[in-house]
Amino acid sequence: MIENEKDKLKNYIENFCLTLNEVKTKSRDNKKINEILDLCERYYNDSIFYFEKNDYFTSLTCISYAEGLLDCLRLLNIIEFEWKKSKPKRVLIAGTFDILHPGHIWLIEKAREYGRVIVLIATDKNVERFKGRKPILPSDHRLKIVQSLKYVDEVVLGSENEDILEKVKEIRPDVIILGPDQNFVTPDELRDKLKEAGINVDIVKIGEEYRNSKFYKTSQIINEIIRRKDEFQKNLR
Missing domain, CATH: 1.20.1270.90 (AF1782-like)
Incomplete structure (x- = not known):
């Protein structure tokens, strides 16, 4: 199981x-x-x-x-009661979510299997800091787009400083999902850092990668646009 x-x-x-x-x-x-x-x-x-x-x-x-x-x-009307439901777990995923693609949707659907999905959106400043480039879409655009998705219950904008755990401490999730390409920290390292901050949380690393689409990464979409730039420029005239 x-x-x-x-x-x-x-x-x-x-x-x-x-x-x-x-x-x-x-x-x-x-x-x-x-x-x-x-x-x-x-x-x-x-x-x-x-x-x-x-x-x-x-x-x-x-x-x-x-x-x-x-x-x-x-x-049989022998006794009246309603089935109780425990409070759903708060499940956190974090990322840039710049140019939404099927890989993003797949990850969010995976997170939904564990409970109520909260998406932490990286700020423009931190995207540039960690990826070495500015995002294509500003944070308010990215936040609004992700907010409209079916399986997303809540969207939170990340902090501007380098402390990636600051917002995690505020949100207090029960589960954190790490995507297949989120290798900046191992599950054990993240778990230990959170324990030091007094937060006990389950870390789930999604090992498999979504590949059921030609474009399942933002970089692939960017490369396709660059490859076809002459075509786009011609049509924009």
Whole structure:
């Protein structure tokens, strides 16, 4: 089971526990309902046991049985409750996002698998500092474009100074996603730096690279424009 699916199962189990605890408070004096709830709790405990043994299929089966029993009580109008949902994780990705391309969209969709997506946009000053050139689109343009994307929940403009962790400290994400070409820091180095700052966060490095498009990097688009500059100049006259 890949890591994000494992997290989904863990959240599923945790959400069930939240709901079960609420239902228990409503059925203290009903012996028959409590017998069913005891059975639910046994399935829940079995699910935890198998999850910790890395037997995720059996864990999922157990928690599904438990959920089915609770749903029967609800659908038969024996007891009223609503399924609880744990707060989604805050997932941070950072970058320039200059000339949006399919590689950007793919990375954002990957991040969405882990929770609520927050995009940190590099300032013009820091793009020039780290890449040795100014961005093609200014930061307010880049921010507005990324803000309009379907899978993006929040967009934050980075700080002007060289401390790349400053905004991370403010945002306090649960997960940080590093793209396949973000090799300026290793996951372990970033994790250690954040721990020193008192921030415990999961670091996920996306190893695979999106290649299902002719243009999946900004540099490729720039090179194509340069290659065809005469064609563009002619049409602009």
